[in-house]
Amino acid sequence: MDADVADVIVVGAGVVGLTSAVRLAERGLRIRVWSREAPEETTSAVAGALWWPYRIEPAAEVGAWALDTLRVYGELAADPVATGVRLVAGVHADTELAGLGDWARQVDGLRQLPPEEVPGPYGSGLAAVLPLVDMPVHLAWLAARLKELGGVIERRTVTDPAAEAVAAGADVVVNCTGLGARELVGDPGMRPVRGQLVLVENPGVETWFTAADGASSETTYFFPQPGRLILGGTAQDDDERLDPDPATAAAIVARCARVRPEIADARVLAHRVGLRPARPSGVRIEAETLPDGAILVHNYGHGGAGVTVAWGCADRVAELVTASRP
Template structure:
């Protein structure tokens, strides 16, 4: 039973201001709940803000659930890509080198237009060519915050030292915390090591994503954003440093320039580091009750693919809140 001091009009309290927290809050509001979002950092300073923003199931488990979440999210982004200036979402052509359908889950067969790349499109065989969503994350997160405020949700700049404290006065709690907060493990990386201006000589195709490799703790990618190219990247286990490493940043630019020589002369605008909210066993998306009976839904541990599965996970989390006894 929920505490008798909590009325039916009490809010569902979402912990976390990244793309997982904001999307979950919006789905809860759409389901008719009063919603508060608690976060130590505003969305502009969340890990999601420095994510590359490419839709692709990368470094995320469990495999048997990821595909459905990712495809549901893909459908949302494809709709929003019709208004990129408003939403920050675009559809961009690109290549995943050293990748083939037989290395991916069943979800890949449901992605419209995804096909084996030609030798001209990907000299690093095999490869997959597709037109996929790329999200300008700072712009997109600001838009999601605007939608929350317009819907009457409260964004509260505070932390939750414990789930019990977060539950005080709440109808239910949804735990969407990221790295460094209470529960998740973190994996360093996620964000590019460098952000470069567009080269003076434009690439052959203006909007192009190229991802080379992806195993271990390194991959090479460049992703076009309105402000320039995002270059990456790393995925270093058990490394919580948030300050850029100069040697790593130099290696990222060098590796990307080996794929596209015109990157060599690009001016580096900034170096950024993000912490992927990884978790042993993958995403935790479950419901339970605290000792006082308050329902808690966990929605965290999305690793390197929070942007990719955000809306599929948000909708499932909102359903759990509605269905769990006592909410």
């Protein structure tokens, strides 16, 4: 692509931005992605990344977006080394099938476990085989896929997305800035939800596990990824600390070891912190025409489920962009 030519500018290079960019490029549009951070430096890169609608609204739309994304991950799992997507068995503890939305009925193999089969100190749980995404690999795959389609990713700090996109020759800009939308488009509803993780050597754990009370700041989960076991976690509202807290890390390991005791002695490889881009009023996906005639399409506020709904939301963005262009 010519360095100065684009039909659409996508701002943000996390999983939501890159997935949106790929979908738009697949429609034949010339795409540039502008991001202050490289994909591997975004919040998406530190996500545990199990497919599951977690801490995201609006419930009425999330189910369809999530199921659309589930179908795509099912296809990508055919080549896990390249895409980073694998189908892995596991258990959601403290979860009842009857308490989930209609979307759950369309997830193959999702079943209620008898209490005696639920690991750890939990009285209920669901068994499932779900996509587990190795995010550094998947983000690299998305970037490569976009490049194959002629798209470009550029490190750039954006302050006025519409004006800068128009100056670059684009007639549409797609805002996938996550928590950055708080300042970039003046959305005071955006709230950080701090997530802290511990990466350890895998002592032989092959299945994932979660116990996540949406009303609690503490969660318990572990996800086996190539070369490591990811332990979590936290969901601390309005906490923007990016440095790992040693006491929190120790508590995470202890909670996970209540389910799998061998985790207690696993060697720690690294600590990670990310800020989930929560929006209590729900994901914002809409197009607006600005006074200068530019079209601004929003796609942000995915909370802890950006990976879960990325492709469904990208399809909606592609529809909005196509409808807005002459």
